[in-house]
Amino acid sequence: MIAFGTYDAARHPRVAVLIAGLRAHGIKVTELNRPLGFSTAERVRLLQQPWRLPVLVLRLLRCWAGLVGDSVRQRRAEGRPGAVLVGYLGHFDVVLARLLYPRSVVVLDHLVFAGDTATDRGAAGLRVRLLTGLDRLAVACADLVVTDTEEHRQMLPVPDKGVVVLVGAPDAWRVPGSSSVATGEAPALSVVFFGLYTPLQGAPVIAEAVRDAVTAGAALRVTMVGAGQELPRAREILAGTPGVTWHDWVEPDLLPGLVADHQVCLGIFSDTPKGLRVVPNKVYQGLAAGCVVVTSDTPPQRRAVGENVELVPAADSRALADALVTLCEPAELAAARVRAARGRDRIRPQVVAEPLVAALHRRGAL
Structure with missing residues (x-):
């Protein structure tokens, strides 16, 4: 199994909990991770302020270039993984994972709905609609969506695609x-x-x-x-x-x-x-x-x-x-x-x- 994306387990320990939990069940997890380097607040701010998006895009493309190379090397060494876990805040990463691993089960850790988070922080109108569209795209790219509560699972366009996993603690x-x-x-x-x-x-x-x-x-x-x-x-x-x-x-x-x-x-x-x-x-x-x-x-x-x-x-x-x-x-x-x-x-x-x-x-x- 692959843990994939631009996640930062030190800042956002949710993905570290999932990886540790999978390994505790005897599952081999190989991490392909190129941290983006933005905090949650910075990512939300970037999404709420469109003029800042070029900063996000440039850094994301640089990380993705590294992930593509990592993926090629991983496939040569280990073959196609049965599953790919896209770490927390992986709204963009899951698109790349879907392209790189079309025959694997892609799992999205969807702890945060971008549109819902932006609304909670005071955004409205077009920005919220765009972020809600991003949520839908991310969920559509995944075969299995991990949420932290039943309430969040019911927010998915197809709730049956979701599985509730408590956040836990490292x-x-x-x-x-x-x-x-x-x-x-x-x-x-x-x-x-x-x-x-x-x-x-x-x-x-x-x-x-x-x-x-x-x-x-x-x-x-x-x-x-x-x-x-x-x-x-x-x-x-x-x-x-x-x-x-x-x-x-x-x-x-x-x-x-x-x-x-x-x-x-x-x-x-x-x-x-x-x-x-x-x-x-x-x-x-x-x-x-x-x-x-x-x-x-x-x-x-x-x-x-x-x-x-x-x-x-x-x-x-x-x-x-x-x-x-x-x-x-x-x-x-x-x-x-x-x-x-x-x-x-x-x-x-x-x-x-x-x-x-x-x-x-x-x-x-x-």
């Missing part, structure tokens, strides 16, 4: 936290949020909840990581609130350790259409890092991890504040940690990849 996130966190001796409840501050994440809801919890007397040590369109609003809400530390960026290899040094990891809290359809990476990563995870009570999150996380109503800052105040109680925190620990093995790569392995077997691709 084993690199299973790191021990600090001794004070592990023993519950921290003087304040340590809380971390990391993300791109997009509308679906609900950063203003988080900020209001932290402010109100501290006002109510909760002792919190809060770390906010990332940058994006709702960061200014979150900073405005939390201005003057003690115990809050801001980081615009943390290197991907350092992020698991930073998260593991906190007792609570925050998920997403908006009630936008996209926010109600996803289970974000940070929910799985927070669980893997040994944190108690607090996130919004939505159907996909309840199905995926509902027994192992603390759920609060979407877009309800008061409920989130109450949850943080409750977790300041040692007994409540200890019980939540037990629930979280029970879910860690369910999000390992080998486990989350099982539906994909079964689907590939059904198609005779292995």
Whole structure:
């Protein structure tokens, strides 16, 4: 099997989880990967601002030239692969994969719908229609489409082409936290949020909840990581609130350790259409890092991890504040940690990849 594309597993670990899960099932996976070098936010910005597209096209063509050469060498050494997995954000790469491997089962990891993501970030009109057309082209080029939730599978033009595979978390996130966190001796409840501050994440809801919890007397040590369109609003809400530390960026290899040094990891809290359809990476990563995870009570999150996380109503800052105040109680925190620990093995790569392995077997691709 080939893992193919311009993906960046360090920035976007979803494809790394799939590859590790496939290998854990005894499947040989050869990676043909030429990372494009753009973050998710940069790719979306390029697609929303057409005058920037030449930058994307030139870099994409350079990566594709390398992939074509890699493909020729791989075919000579190993023959035609039974299946080709196109990594996350592979809307363009899947077209090349279809051309290079017309007789293989092409699998598209369609974690993000371009049109849906652009809408969530405020785009409208022609740009959204063009991006929705790109989604349809990408899906049409694939034989099997991997989505992260049933809600996303139902968005496919042909849902039967889809298979739901939870995002999970790489084993690199299973790191021990600090001794004070592990023993519950921290003087304040340590809380971390990391993300791109997009509308679906609900950063203003988080900020209001932290402010109100501290006002109510909760002792919190809060770390906010990332940058994006709702960061200014979150900073405005939390201005003057003690115990809050801001980081615009943390290197991907350092992020698991930073998260593991906190007792609570925050998920997403908006009630936008996209926010109600996803289970974000940070929910799985927070669980893997040994944190108690607090996130919004939505159907996909309840199905995926509902027994192992603390759920609060979407877009309800008061409920989130109450949850943080409750977790300041040692007994409540200890019980939540037990629930979280029970879910860690369910999000390992080998486990989350099982539906994909079964689907590939059904198609005779292995």
